Amino acid sequence: MFTGRGQVLVLSGVFFLTAGFSFINYYLLAIGVMLIFAAVVNLPFFKLKKYRENIKVERSISSEKVFALDYLHVNVKIVNTGGVIDYLEFLDEIPKTFKLVLGRNSLSTYLTAGGRVEFSYIVQPRLRGVYRLGPSKVKVHDRLHLNSEEAVFENYSEIIVYPPYDDIRRYGQIGQRRILGVLFGAHKSKDKGVGMDFFGIRRYDPSDELRWVDWKATARTGKLMSREYETERNIKIMILLDSSASMCSGDLENNKFEYSIRAAVLLSQIALSRRDEIGLVAYSSKIDVFIEPKNGRRQIFRILDALARLSPSGLSQTYAAVKYTVNRLRKNAFYIMLTDLEGSSKPLLEAVKLIKARGSELLIISPFTPWFEAELYSSPVEKALSVAVAEELYENREKVIFELNKYQVPVLNVGPEDYIPTIMSAYLKAKRRGVGLT
Amino acid sequence: MSRIVYLFKILSILIAVVLLSLIITHVKIDVWRVEALPTVLYQLSALIRYGFGLVNYYSTISFIRMFSLLTSSFNSELSQALTQLSSHYYDIIWGAHSLTPPSIISVLTNLYYLSFQIILAAVSVSLILFTFRNRLKYIFIIFLGLNSIIILAALQGNALIGLTSLTGNPLIFLINPVFSLTVLSYYYLEVSFTCVHVNELFKENIKLSEETLKKLANAKNANVENQYTTSEIKGVKSGRVDLFKLSAFIEKLERDNPDFSRLISGESIIPNARKLVSDFIVKSILRVSLIITLTFICVNPAPLLALIGSRALVESVEFITPEIAILLLLPLALFFPMISLIIDYRKRKREQ
Numbered sequence: 001m002f003t004g005r006g007q008v009l010v011l012s013g014v015f016f017l018t019a020g021f022s023f024i025n026y027y028l029l030a031i032g033v034m035l036i037f038a039a040v041v042n043l044p045f046f047k048l049k050k051y052r053e054n055i056k057v058e059r060s061i062s063s064e065k066v067f068a069l070d071y072l073h074v075n076v077k078i079v080n081t082g083g084v085i086d087y088l089e090f091l092d093e094i095p096k097t098f099k100l101v102l103g104r105n106s107l108s109t110y111l112t113a114g115g116r117v118e119f120s121y122i123v124q125p126r127l128r129g130v131y132r133l134g135p136s137k138v139k140v141h142d143r144l145h146l147n148s149e150e151a152v153f154e155n156y157s158e159i160i161v162y163p164p165y166d167d168i169r170r171y172g173q174i175g176q177r178r179i180l181g182v183l184f185g186a187h188k189s190k191d192k193g194v195g196m197d198f199f200g201i202r203r204y205d206p207s208d209e210l211r212w213v214d215w216k217a218t219a220r221t222g223k224l225m226s227r228e229y230e231t232e233r234n235i236k237i238m239i240l241l242d243s244s245a246s247m248c249s250g251d252l253e254n255n256k257f258e259y260s261i262r263a264a265v266l267l268s269q270i271a272l273s274r275r276d277e278i279g280l281v282a283y284s285s286k287i288d289v290f291i292e293p294k295n296g297r298r299q300i301f302r303i304l305d306a307l308a309r310l311s312p313s314g315l316s317q318t319y320a321a322v323k324y325t326v327n328r329l330r331k332n333a334f335y336i337m338l339t340d341l342e343g344s345s346k347p348l349l350e351a352v353k354l355i356k357a358r359g360s361e362l363l364i365i366s367p368f369t370p371w372f373e374a375e376l377y378s379s380p381v382e383k384a385l386s387v388a389v390a391e392e393l394y395e396n397r398e399k400v401i402f403e404l405n406k407y408q409v410p411v412l413n414v415g416p417e418d419y420i421p422t423i424m425s426a427y428l429k430a431k432r433r434g435v436g437l438t
Numbered sequence: 439m440s441r442i443v444y445l446f447k448i449l450s451i452l453i454a455v456v457l458l459s460l461i462i463t464h465v466k467i468d469v470w471r472v473e474a475l476p477t478v479l480y481q482l483s484a485l486i487r488y489g490f491g492l493v494n495y496y497s498t499i500s501f502i503r504m505f506s507l508l509t510s511s512f513n514s515e516l517s518q519a520l521t522q523l524s525s526h527y528y529d530i531i532w533g534a535h536s537l538t539p540p541s542i543i544s545v546l547t548n549l550y551y552l553s554f555q556i557i558l559a560a561v562s563v564s565l566i567l568f569t570f571r572n573r574l575k576y577i578f579i580i581f582l583g584l585n586s587i588i589i590l591a592a593l594q595g596n597a598l599i600g601l602t603s604l605t606g607n608p609l610i611f612l613i614n615p616v617f618s619l620t621v622l623s624y625y626y627l628e629v630s631f632t633c634v635h636v637n638e639l640f641k642e643n644i645k646l647s648e649e650t651l652k653k654l655a656n657a658k659n660a661n662v663e664n665q666y667t668t669s670e671i672k673g674v675k676s677g678r679v680d681l682f683k684l685s686a687f688i689e690k691l692e693r694d695n696p697d698f699s700r701l702i703s704g705e706s707i708i709p710n711a712r713k714l715v716s717d718f719i720v721k722s723i724l725r726v727s728l729i730i731t732l733t734f735i736c737v738n739p740a741p742l743l744a745l746i747g748s749r750a751l752v753e754s755v756e757f758i759t760p761e762i763a764i765l766l767l768l769p770l771a772l773f774f775p776m777i778s779l780i781i782d783y784r785k786r787k788r789e790q
Binding site: 001005008009012016017019020021023024025026027028029030031033034035036037038040041042043044046047048050062070071073075084086087101102103104107108109110111112116117118119120121122143144145 | 574578581582585588589592593597599600601602603604616617619620621623624627628631632634635638639642643646650653654657683684687688691698701702703704706707708709710713714717718721725728729730732733736737760761763767770771774775777778781782785
């Protein structure tokens with residue numbers, strides 16, 4: 001009802017009034033009475049105005065789907081259909097992970113009868129996910145700020161924030177080139193015998209068709225020689241993403257899970273640009289996401305949409321997830337598992353056996369927790385403790401890796417800096433070796 | 439645009455200065471004692487010295503007596519000498535320069551006179567600060583400080599205003615100096631609060647708007663520099679894309695909406711100054727008139743009660759006491775919150 005200012009006025013009024021009584025002073029008495037009336041006289045008039053009904057708030061956004069670290073333009077229109085509003089405070093709430101880049105999402109203004117204000121601001125979503133802009137909070141004061149009334153407009157705008165596109169911009173251009181040179185050294189996956197591209201000449205085999213015989217080479221060597229052709233074959237990749245709660249420990253923006261997602265997006269984009277089939281399984285206690293390996297332009301948006309909505313929780317049930325995936329995929333594929341290896345090793349080994357039994361190959365890329373949390377510790381005590389914990393974790397990890405190596409499953413330990421180059425390198429090696437050919 | 443802010447500020451300062459000079463003239467000149475500060479300082483130092491002296495005296499005496507007690511078993515002469523020393527210690531220490539503490543009443547009286555000067559200094563400093571900064575605390579310090587001078591003066595019978603009851607017809611009431619000072623005092627609050635209100639609406643909004651436009655210009659300049667650089671060094675083009683993503687986004691928005699810079703700077707938020715001033719004049723006059731009427735009714739309840747017909751009450755001895763104001767103040771002051779509560783209740787009912 002009363003604002004802080006109104007309360008001070010009432011208390012001052014009572015104080016002066018009692019002083020007037022005590023010292024029999026009519027000036028103090030009059031000022032006390034006046035202050036009390038000044039605080040209360042406006043109340044009914046203020047309450048009579050239907051601010052909640054008279055104020056209309058409209059919000060429009062430039063896009064409902066946006067990549068993290070890109071920009072979003074928000075336009076807000078406030079219309080007053082009632083009488084004069086002496087002072088209106090407005091706040092359009094934005095999610096905590098959104099950064100206000102330009103303009104402002106709050107204002108204070110005076111609105112005439114039937115008046116309207118329109119303003120806009122630009123925000124930058126910092127983290128992928130599904131967010132809501134809003135609610136809009138309105139606080140109306142009288143001219144002297146003695147009375148106030150609040151209203152909340154539940155006008156939400158849902159926004160899907162995809163993982164950042166910056167990695168794709170940065171590495172994508174390199175990945176699309178056939179000869180990557182410095183960074184990766186990519187080559188085509190070859191399937192000799194069929195196709196249009198000439199591969200070489202070899203000795204004739206009785207099983208060869210006569211049309212493959214190279215007569216010039218036969219004449220030159222005096223022996224029957226056959227021409228060999230090649231074609232590029234696409235590979236099938238399945239990303240197994242661990243979305244258990246342990247993956248999101250540490251910094252909100254730069255934890256293992258966010259890096260894994262960025263790596264998965266980049267891998268998907270590059271694989272799809274080279275017409276490979278790529279799929280995604282995100283698992284925790286249950287299968288959170290299952291996207292069958294496919295190629296085509298729509299696949300990247302399926303993956304982006306699924307990754308945007310993913311939130312880590314529960315424990316990782318690796319075996320159940322792998323069993324489900326293997327049963328759904330009839331042909332073999334190249335499995336890339338992104339996990340911090342902090343769950344139980346037994347189900348993981350069972351899952352490895354299952355993949356190997358189907359003749360598929362598995363590569364585990366494992367973000368190592370202490371490398372992702374190194375910057376969070378500032379004091380020497382915290383640093384010393386983190387080193388001790390890191391050693392303990394490393395020992396456990398070495399045991400798991402030793403067991404995995406028995407099944408010829410390579411495990412790559414990664415930190416924030418080498419995560420994306422490592423996954424790119426792994427993909428290009430697989431491509432070169434023709435792992436998981438479709 | 440910010441001329442309106444200066445208008446209200448000048449008005450507010452002007453009223454405060456008039457109020458200050460009026461209040462100074464409405465207390466006895468006797469309260470403004472120049473010697474209050476040095477006297478209080480001297481008395482306080484004397485009190486401190488006396489306190490230290492007492493502590494010193496009693497601790498030394500106890501030490502000598504304890505030593506005398508200890509030595510009595512093996513050296514009676516020394517013990518006797520120490521006993522004698524303790525009994526004459528007061529004369530030895532304070533014999534030549536006896537110290538008498540100032541009386542508490544005298545200290546309090548001087549503090550009372552000093553408090554006038556302290557309040558006046560606080561009010562003056564707040565007034566100066568208010569000219570530069572629109573802070574609510576300065577308004578309250580000025581208002582409460584000025585009225586506290588009257589309260590302090592009334593405490594010792596040094597006030598020259600408000601000594602007689604405010605009776606008579608409304609016209610006499612309006613020209614009464616007590617009432618003029620009351621209205622002026624209240625009007626100071628009204629104008630000062632409006633000054634802060636106007637400052638928030640204009641100065642703050644203009645400042646924020648200018649800042650946004652500056653940021654916008656910087657972003658655009660960054661893009662121009664980028665184009666220049668990338669045309670020169672093609673190799674670094676991809677690296678700069680991230681850096682100037684915002685400017686590209688702004689460019690796109692400007693192309694799509696010609697009003698973009700007006701929207702982003704929030705130009706439409708800044709209200710119309712003329713409308714605001716006319717609104718202030720009308721509302722202020724209505725509000726102050728209503729408050730004056732209500733105050734008059736409460737402070738001078740005789741005409742209204744006589745009209746109602748309560749002759750016995752009007753002629754009673756209680757009617758000459760100031761407390762009679764409560765008789766109408768309570769119901770009238772509570773009437774407004776009660777009405778607002780009823781409105782609130784009906785609103786909620788309708789919403790349900």
